[in-house]
Amino acid sequence: MNKKLCLGAFMRPISLHTAWWRHPNAAPQANFDFPIIKDLVRKLEDACFDAVFLADHLAVMNMPTNALKRSGTITSFEPLTLLSALAACTTNIGLIATGTTSYEEPYLTARRFASLDHLSSGRAGWNIVTTVNTEAAYNFGLESARLHAERYERAGEFFKVVTGLWDGWADDALLMDKESGIFFDPEKIKPLNHKGKYFSVKGPLNIARPVQGWPVIALAGASDAARQMAAESADLVFGNARTIETARSFYKDVKTRAIAAGRNPDHLKILPANQVYVAATREEAYRKKQVMDDLVHVDSNLPNLSLKLGVDVSGFDLDKPLPDIPETEQSKGHQREWIALAQREGLTVRELAKRAAGSGIGEMIGTPSEVADQMEEWLLTEACDGFMMVFHSAPDGYDDFTSMVVPELQRRGLFRTRYEGGTLRDTIGLPRPDSRVD
Amino acid sequence: MNKKLCLGAFMRPISLHTAWWRHPNAAPQANFDFPIIKDLVRKLEDACFDAVFLADHLAVMNMPTNALKRSGTITSFEPLTLLSALAACTTNIGLIATGTTSYEEPYLTARRFASLDHLSSGRAGWNIVTTVNTEAAYNFGLESARLHAERYERAGEFFKVVTGLWDGWADDALLMDKESGIFFDPEKIKPLNHKGKYFSVKGPLNIARPVQGWPVIALAGASDAARQMAAESADLVFGNARTIETARSFYKDVKTRAIAAGRNPDHLKILPANQVYVAATREEAYRKKQVMDDLVHVDSNLPNLSLKLGVDVSGFDLDKPLPDIPETEQSKGHQREWIALAQREGLTVRELAKRAAGSGIGEMIGTPSEVADQMEEWLLTEACDGFMMVFHSAPDGYDDFTSMVVPELQRRGLFRTRYEGGTLRDTIGLPRPDSRVD
Structure with a gap:
């Protein structure tokens, strides 16, 4: 079987291009309008995308007022509430939300992602971040963001607690036997009794084990600590390489670390960010980019x-x-x-x-065939396992990619033409973790 | 215009009757099955209910294993994710979630309820609770629950921060002017700069002011501190009176306190819990109750x-x-x-x-006419402004009430026959709070 691309869609904010909302065809409220977002996600589901992905921040961004007042993303939905609403309007596409380990409680994070996973019949993903923004720290009683090393140490313990809570339920704990009146088997739900440096959490969780065992685990970050945590723990890694060479170097490093950690490297998918400008001719594609950049x-x-x-x-x-x-x-x-x-x-x-x-991320520009050529080269030369697509505007960026590039990728056998059903782990080709309770 | 009932539907857990899931017609998984819950909520919306309400707890309940293993609610959806999914499947019914002030961060709570309010076009409500359960404390690094007085002091400051964050945005902050490239007016979004005993929160919030200004504020609790907080701050008060006399006494006390706090008492609706057994004859209604209680x-x-x-x-x-x-x-x-x-x-x-x-709450039992008589008496003699309906089983408890009692209440002009549109505040008849930023 051919190697196939894994495609995520970066949707929070709805675009990373500074001027996305000023495009002549753009709905300037698209980042904060549920019916518009729902239509875009359905379009991505029709195109068989693996998942949508929501980044997050915990403050109004700290930039000078002159720049901030031009941001079309000053107001956004909270990721887990938005994905829960989208879960009710979609069937197959994965739903990945960013969740910080810096200002949340692990019991609540474990619970919310489990809830999204059950609401979506196994389509949830958790993108783990440590929040560095100083303005965010001020919203949570701190004078400054935590130091880098402390953030990662705390993140590691947070992850251990969350996954331990998910694994505290056997998959078959529920009996629901009307006759005997026994609803569940108490032997199949165990407390965690975690006592660590940052957290003390007894458990068990007040929601059944997620459909996927664990929601899909995603991580970004280029630091040594972030790469190591990704290699040990992530199913998806978001990269930010702007050239195929840096992408290959990152890919090799993280996959090598994964093997050293005893993992199957195919169970860790690396997706660099990618913003595409596509048109019938190369000149028109570059003109599209120029139109956007001139609006900044x-x-x-x-x-x-x-x-x-x-x-x-x-x-x-x-x-x-x-x-x-x-x-x-x-x-x-x-x-x-x-x-x-x-x-x-x-x-x-x-x-x-x-x-x-613009957006400051890696770009591919050209005809559908030229863009597909580049994506194919990245995939086949171990620069990536797929891409986290970032759209330059809404709806044009979404429409262009799904109507022009996706069919070309499908024609080449590089991308699915329909979902096989099942969970997000099934769609991406990831194993389901076993529970620690039999 | 006649005084009309305000009707809420208690839906988390799906029933409070210990044996709800053992009823012959019950789907035992109803508390944890989204399609079933969605169908029940749509039924309530067809019946023109004001809102659905989700209670919450932050631990697997601390009862002996012998009793716990018989609980049909050991696994439940997290309230805000569930209501967000329901927001996408409904149009008019209100969506009220419980949120604790004991183990959450006010910035995150303000943000999530604002997000639900925008996702639902103004149908969110926040039921404020202070969590007392000891097992919950163990999940958040504490050795025991906080003391009663401290819980309420903290809740008061939490509420002040949350509402202050909502009011930090003017309602007309967003300009979205493509021509000038200005997305919002920086003069219309103000930091909170709160520094208090329990919280230090700078703000502003990273989501626009809720559609309703503030989501509908609900409170329960019978202690002096809870009554006072409800009288000063709540739009809805959930009571637990089992007789019309205790209901009247509670009603009078809370409304008197509201007047003393300078509020219009009509802007605070008091809804005692009410579990109805209804059938074509009184004997059959009592038999229905007996069937349920015998299953405990x-x-x-x-x-x-x-x-x-x-x-x-x-x-x-x-x-x-x-x-x-x-x-x-x-x-x-x-x-x-x-x-x-x-x-x-x-x-x-x-x-x-x-x-x-059973459920241990106030009950009304009889024919549709007899139940409506009691509800009318409670409403017209100032025992309540409506009821928080608790259903003895699913779907039977829901079907019985919506198909038999609601039409009788509508015939008498005691309950709406259609929604007028607008927000949950509009539906209930509550004013919209002004922003503190012009």
Whole structure:
């Protein structure tokens, strides 16, 4: 059987392009309008996407007012409530929500994702993040974000508690025997009795084991700690490579770590972000990109770059190369990626800021055939197992990709033409973890 | 215009009757089966109910295994995920979820209820509880539940933070002006900058002000602190009166407190719990009750009573009157109610335990006309503004009430025959709070 692409759709925010909502065809409220989001998700389900994915943040983003007021994503639905509503309107597509380990309680996180998994008949996924944003810390009683090492240590314990709670129920705990009046077998539900550095959680969970055993586990992040945690624990890894070379290097590193951790590397799917501009001709595809980028207001450029780098660049000399960036507690992934880009292409700060003005992620541009060629090359040369698609606008970005690129991928046998049924783990080709209670 | 009933439907658990799932017609999985729950909610919407209501708990209930294993509600959906899914399948009915102030973060609670309110076009409600259960405390790193006074002090500050976050956005903050590229007016979104005893929250919230301004605020609880908080802050008050006299006394007390707090007492609706057995003849209605109560296993009686009283009754002399119950940190409502019942009717512990074996709440039994007579009397003599209906089984309890009692109430002009449209506040007749940002 041919190797096939795994395709996720990045939907929160509805687009990462700074100017998405200004596109002539865009519904500017698309990020916060349930009927519009529902229609887009159904379109993705018709195109047989593996899953939709919702990023998250826990504050109004900390950028200067001049840039912030241009953001079409200042208001967003909370991910688990939105995915639960979408679960009721869809049948096959996976539903992956970001959940932080920094400001939630593991008992509540285990419970909510289990609930989404049952509501969707086994289509839930949990993207684990450690929240670094300082503005978020202020919303949870802290003076600053936790340090990088502490965030990852806490995340590791959080994950252990959550999965332990899911595994505290046997899959066959419920008897529901009207005759005897016995609803469940008490031997099949065990407390966790976890006592650790950050959490003390007795259990058991007040909801049955998820349909999938565990919802699909996703992770992003480029730091050493994040790669290691992904290699040991994740089913899906989101990357942010902008070139096939960096993608291959990341792919090899994470898969090697997975093997060293005793895992089957095929059970860990690596999906770099990818924003596609596609049209009948290459020239038209580039014109589409130009239309979008021309809609970005100059006030958005420097703050966007500051966000990517985790430092305020407004004092930098715009016409000189990027100065040395101090190591900060910012997520390492973006920072590393943007410093590398500036060095690789010898960009000034002003030029680099302009690159940050769109979505700042990897792009493929061309005809359906040209885009499919690139995706095929990435897949077959071990740069990825698929992509996390990011759409440049709504609905155009969604329509273009599903109507032009997906059929071409399907024609080449690189992507499914229908769902086989079953859970999200079944769709992606992931094993179902066993319970720790027989 | 006639005074009309406000009707809520208690749906989590799907029934409070210990034996609900053993009824011959019951689907024993009804409490944990989304398609079944969806059908029941649509039935309630067809009957023009104001809202469905989900109680909650944060642990597998602490009762002896012999009783627990007979519980048809050991596994349940998490309330906000379930209501979000239901929001996508309904149009008019209100969606009220319980949310604790003891183990959640106010920023996250404010955000989730705002999200549900937007997803449902203004049909969300928040039932505020302080969690007392000791088993729940063990799931959140505590050695015991917090003390009663501390729980209410914390709840008060929690409520202040949540409503302050909702009010930090003007209703017209979003501009979405494609031409200028300005998405929102930064003057219309203000930080909260709350620093209190329990919480420090900067804000603003990362979601627009709820459609209803504030989701409908509900409260239960019979203690002095709970009544006062309800009188000052609630739109809906859930009571647990088993007789019309105690209902009137509670009604008068809470409405008097509301007036003293400067509120219009009509803007606070008091809904006692009510479980109805209805049939074409009174004898048949009583037979229905008998069928249900006969299905309760004796092992469930004493643990049920222990839960109601907040003390372990297994050592009590079963054939003597109830001894003095020590003041505990248990919720005061149930405890007070059950002590009063034992005293009023001179019951032994054994007899009292048998009463706890069904649902242990107020009941009305008879023909549709007899039940409507009682409901009308309660409404017109200021014992209530409506009822929180609790169904003895699923689907029979739901079918009986919607097909027999609702039409009779509608014939008498005591209940709406169609929704007028609009938000849950509009449906119930509650004002919309103003934002604190112009």
